[in-house]
Amino acid sequence: MKKKDLTPTQKLEQELLYQPKAAADAAPEAAEAAQEFCKGYMEFLNEGKTEREATAWCEQLLLQKGYQPFCPGTNYPAGFKVYMVNRGKNILAATIGSQPIEQGFHLNIAHIDSPRLDLKPMPLYEDGELALLKTHYYGGIRKYQWAAIPLALHGVFCRPGGETVRFSVGEDEGDPVFCVTDLLPHLGAEQGDRKLNDGLKGEELNILVGGTPIPDEEAKERVKLFTMQLLHEKYGIVEKDFIRAEIEAVPAFKARDIGFDRSMIGAYGHDDRVDGYAALMAEVECKAPHYTTVCVLADKEEVGSDGVTGLQGDFTFHFLRQLCAGQNADWITAFRASKCLSADVAAAFDPTFASAYEKRNSAFLGKGITVIKYTGARGKSGTNDAPAELVSYLVDILDENKVVWQTGELGKVDQGGGGTVAKFVANRNIDTIDIGVPVLSMHAPFEVVSKNDVYMAYRAFKAFNEALR
Numbered sequence: 110m111k112k113k114d115l116t117p118t119q120k121l122e123q124e125l126l127y128q129p130k131a132a133a134d135a136a137p138e139a140a141e142a143a144q145e146f147c148k149g150y151m152e153f154l155n156e157g158k159t160e161r162e163a164t165a166w167c168e169q170l171l172l173q174k175g176y177q178p179f180c181p182g183t184n185y186p187a188g189f190k191v192y193m194v195n196r197g198k199n200i201l202a203a204t205i206g207s208q209p210i211e212q213g214f215h216l217n218i219a220h221i222d223s224p225r226l227d228l229k230p231m232p233l234y235e236d237g238e239l240a241l242l243k244t245h246y247y248g249g250i251r252k253y254q255w256a257a258i259p260l261a262l263h264g265v266f267c268r269p270g271g272e273t274v275r276f277s278v279g280e281d282e283g284d285p286v287f288c289v290t291d292l293l294p295h296l297g298a299e300q301g302d303r304k305l306n307d308g309l310k311g312e313e314l315n316i317l318v319g320g321t322p323i324p325d326e327e328a329k330e331r332v333k334l335f336t337m338q339l340l341h342e343k344y345g346i347v348e349k350d351f352i353r354a355e356i357e358a359v360p361a362f363k364a365r366d367i368g369f370d371r372s373m374i375g376a377y378g379h380d381d382r383v384d385g386y387a388a389l390m391a392e393v394e395c396k397a398p399h400y401t402t403v404c405v406l407a408d409k410e411e412v413g414s415d416g417v418t419g420l421q422g423d424f425t426f427h428f429l430r431q432l433c434a435g436q437n438a439d440w441i442t443a444f445r446a447s448k449c450l451s452a453d454v455a456a457a458f459d460p461t462f463a464s465a466y467e468k469r470n471s472a473f474l475g476k477g478i479t480v481i482k483y484t485g486a487r488g489k490s491g492t493n494d495a496p497a498e499l500v501s502y503l504v505d506i507l508d509e510n511k512v513v514w515q516t517g518e519l520g521k522v523d524q525g526g527g528g529t530v531a532k533f534v535a536n537r538n539i540d541t542i543d544i545g546v547p548v549l550s551m552h553a554p555f556e557v558v559s560k561n562d563v564y565m566a567y568r569a570f571k572a573f574n575e576a577l578r
């Protein structure tokens with residue numbers, strides 16, 4: 110190909126200035142693979158709308174790919190693949206490296222819980238001849254977005270004696286769905302004067318589930334009783350059993366292509382199943398890594414990572430320590446030598462709301478995986494600020510493997526802020542950096558990502574897993 114003659118200024122521009130390119134320009138050959146990769150991702154989104162369902166889906170995949178349940182105290186040979194499910198809500202998978210484990214792990218961590226409406230312990234009530242469910246929202250949602258859309262109910266009931274019964278209603282074509290109602294515009298003037306964040310208040314997120322009374326006019330709360338009777342017939346539960354249940358209302362629609370060009374995906378739960386899926390695919394394809402690779406799909410990120418299935422808990426670090434123990438390796442040494450990609454979605458620049466962003470330091474849809482040095486709020490409060498050396502290490506690996514990447518931070522300074530699990534890993538003396546797929550409408554019932562970015566996330570995790578340093 111004949112190269113155009115550049116003027117000295119153009120040469121300087123090319124040599125000195127940096128202009129991140131869209132994946133479509135930087136790696137046009139990857140477009141087809143991205144479309145193909147995202148078919149599997151969309152299936153995962155449809156099959157795993159809760160952390161429990163996502164975990165079950167991942168476990169099936171890991172078993173198909175030859176992973177074995179982790180057995181503490183075992184000295185696994187290089188290339189061996191193990192996994193562990195933590196309380197049915199999150200999962201860890203590892204491939205043993207050829208190097209001694211004391212030389213460190215390569216960790217890819219994402220989360221598989223997403224914002225939603227959880228049922229309260231005593232949810233069912235009747236009012237205005239209707240049966241409704243009280244909810245308590247989970248994670249940072251914009252409440253007004255959750256009214257007047259079809260919702261599905263997913264969850265578990267526990268029976269006396271400890272049996273857990275899974276159920277889901279609203280996903281199959283023939284299923285009924287549910288919804289939160291909103292006021293008609295004709296009567297909405299007073300509500301319209303509320304601030305947007307109060308457009309719908311927490312106690313107004315009530316889910317409509319029935320309208321038929323039990324055929325006995327003497328009975329009290331006839332619609333509630335009829336609904337309870339249906340639930341009893343179908344699941345064998347009584348009202349008290351809601352207390353020992355975990356039921357989540359999630360959008361009932363499936364993942365769809367977006368755009369005339371089908372370059373994007375609209376779906377519930379991209380945050381952060383998108384990085385979770387990409388990291389898991391990179392993990393299952395890892396054959397004989399130099400360093401032991403560990404993929405962690407965590408729970409409870411959206412509510413602060415507390416508890417036995419969150420990253421502030423010990424489950425990941427106990428797993429790592431037990432892997433070390435199997436090789437009689439010192440875990441402190443192994444942690445210090447480890448590196449972690451803390452994967453979570455990035456805020457993509459939204460041209461409709463441009464004033465919330467600082468364009469030079471925003472992630473854009475379609476420009477690849479986002480490398481995020483720090484998160485936090487105000488003066489970088491509550492962040493793991495990755496050292497320059499670690500950023501350098503990562504972008505070298507991405508460049509060497511032709512992974513299209515960009516950088517970005519979460520909106521303008523002092524516009525808001527947020528955090529990820531990165532600090533909970535870094536606090537254990539493990540070098541950690543944030544990375545993730547940019548998302549539009551983050552935390553909305555219908556979030557948007559670019560297929561090229563999803564594919565580049567997978568390529569990034571794969572490059573990190575295969576790295577020799």
Ligand code: MN
Nearest residue numbers: 380381453454
């Ligand atoms: Mn997230």
Ligand code: MN
Nearest residue numbers: 380381411552
């Ligand atoms: Mn989130």
